Amino acid sequence: MLDGPILPRILQFTLPLAATGMLQLLFNAADVIVVGKFSGSIALAAVGATSTLVNLIVNTFIGISVGVNILVARRIGCHDADGVSRASHCAVALSALLGLLVMAIGLLFSRPMLEWMETPADILEKSTLYLKLYFLGVPFTLIYNFGAAILRAYGDTRRPLIYLTVSGVVNALLNLFFVIVCKIDVAGVAIATVISQVISVFLVMRCLLRFDGAAKISLRQIRLYRGEAVQMMQIGLPAGLQSMLFNISNVMVQSAVNSFGADVVAANTASGNIGNFTYTAQNSVYHAAITFTSQNLGARRYDRIDRIFWGSCAAVCIIGVPLSLLSTVFGPQLLGIYIARSDPAYDAIIQNGVIRNYYVIAPYILCGLMDTTCGMVRGLGRAWLPMLVSLTGACLLRIVWIWTFFRWTHTLEMLYISYPISWIVTAAVHAVCYFVIWKKLRAKLEQAAPQTEQA
Template sequence: MSDKKYEMDMCSGTLFPKIIAFAFPLAVSGILQLLFNAADIVVVGRFVGKEALAAVGSTTAFINFIINLFMGLSVGAGVVVANCYGAGEKEALKESVHTAVMLSFVGGISLTVLGLLVSRPILSAMGNPPDVLDLSVLYIRIYFLSIPGLLFYNFGSAILRAAGDTKRPMYFLFVSGVLNVFLNIFFVVVMGLGVDGVAYATGISQYLSGFLILYTLVRSDSDYKLILKEIKMYKYPTIKILKIGIPAGFQGMVFSLSNMLIQSSVNSFGSTAMAGNAAAQNVEGFVYVSMTAVYQTAMNFVSQNFGAHKFDRIKKIHFETLVLVFITGIVGGWAVYILCDKILLLYTANDKVISVAKLRLSVILTTYALCGAMDVMSGILRGLGHSSLPMVVSFLGACVFRVVWVLTVFTFVKRTLMALYISYPLSWAITFIIHTICYYFIIDYYKDKKF
């Protein structure tokens, strides 16, 4: 079957239906991923125990911090490929694809080694209590062995999405996710393993999704076809990917660093608070990934149209994706919050854990549209080729603000979980406003520039 069936021309035609057609499979992919991650949490919480649930949840911020640099490079790869695709530059497109795959291989091996070496000292420094630390280290070391598969999937998906194909990454995620659920049940319920069983299930499923993506690229009949013997880092696309991807990755690391600080503060309240926080993060993730789909859509659409120098269309993309993300965040956030009592019972029957989870959700879900709007503006700036700008803004608006908040308001004024969680919406609002101001300056500059 021809790859053209899956591709999309983002530079012409009615815009909003194409935005929806692109974003919907992305949202479904994200929700599927969370459902499968939720299966990890549910199986651990129901069949292993509170400490195991806390152990898995407490590793999230650290895992994200470690892998975010190369996740940022996958974003850079997607922007560069989309730019080449929109401009019709076939040779540059070919070199960008092969460079991206080589970067995913190098990144996968590097992160696996790094994660195995530093996991225990970092988790210990984050204040994991003794009844959780050993379980956290066991889980995370097995998880890091699966990082190459994760990066193959993310870089490969970025290539397909740059050409408008969001469907096949969704199909592959579904297949690997179903396998993950079955392996969770088999390893934990049937074989009696604990957090190690969940980690094994995750690793196997991530390698499957990575294989399916790479197989699709190798078998492709499109300009982004992957030829194994030509995989290497070409100079020009490597520079462009690094120029966009390193700031994008650093931005993700900045958010993860601030989240690690908040996670450490949560850890100081004990394993019950840690378990409640972990369950809440998983629940709110269903809204977050739906908004992230709009962010990825905005970035890819802007990038293709930037390559084609269609700035009036970029202005429409800006407006329509912002409207869409606000609707998604407000409707989705409040709907999940209203239903959170029933949803949380799937994760745990512990009343104290549920109480902590509801407290976090009451702050995050009711203001989540601000987070989505912040991300969309970041994606638009990145699609315009300005990746360092949202990195700097996010560093100030997210990391610095949250660190100052934790070290002042939380530490000296009111040491409660509510005081901790309120820093999230405040940082989103600050960062969104600054991103928006930057966008208007940049779009006015390009509008008058001769190409």
């Protein structure tokens, strides 16, 4: 990360991380595919109606793992072994505590939140059941993501790929067993997800317990270190809040989608699953931008920061453009994977899914550039500014759009076009913020460097 050509290094870091995320999505998509194929469009819509709510709550706290990644990476760059150890132990304790908190919130408020989202009555009971079972596994989800953030800080994206492969295979097999053999559709895929999450936590914790380096975990030293916990929250909480705000706007979009009925909800679910592969692959560049910038900033390799910016933008285009084009061109075929052709709603689901593909998936590179420029600003140590920019440029704009233009023209096209418009605005503002902040910060750091050497 600290030497050599930038773009190949970023791709070397990013591709295993992208493969990890896409593999995880592939196994998560197995939930939806198995339910849609073997239990019908109602069960498919029931699972899909929970997705934005799950993302709203879970991703808010997973976003805090960005604080773990930045703090550990910066201390690695500074060769602070004791600091890396304290941060790693604190991260495990913090993830367990936050996981229990999220689980409690989810179990208590699953049904009221679904009702607030105007979930159709014919899928409400199944959606509530799925959501409650899913939240039982959230503590394991957070522990895994915080552990993986520690490994990413070292540039290790290979082992998380292996761990998710193992847990994902188990998840897919259990999906088939619970849905086809045991006939428990929605509950079955939720139980399978929880079991696979337990396996992924076991594997990542075993790795950290045996780790050859400063991040090696000792069970006796796992505790909340005040200084490290505060720094993680200061850096990571804005990222978590940003994720929450994005998902609040997505919840409002989901509520708008719900107003079109179960068939459109099912179509939105299938298209959303397809688009998530492109999003997740592009989002790996966001994590690369944060990690590379943090390490090089800690090591005082200021000459590489601008090259990381342009290398990250190039990487997200290399990864994102082909995926979004393939997903759009072969949209009908991909959508057909999620629902049986014999289902009465088959044609309606394909038709409405294609609409979402054209308006959301085709221009997904704009979302990738938005996330990448945001990651660069966050890697420079600015935690709150990216959140405020995203709040205004993406979330607030999208909400205002739903309350105005969508209300005036109540069509799916008018709803979905809010996505690319919000991405363009937010990406442009993030890029301006990066160039302004880095110009001032670099001048300040380079001016302070000679004084430090003289002292």
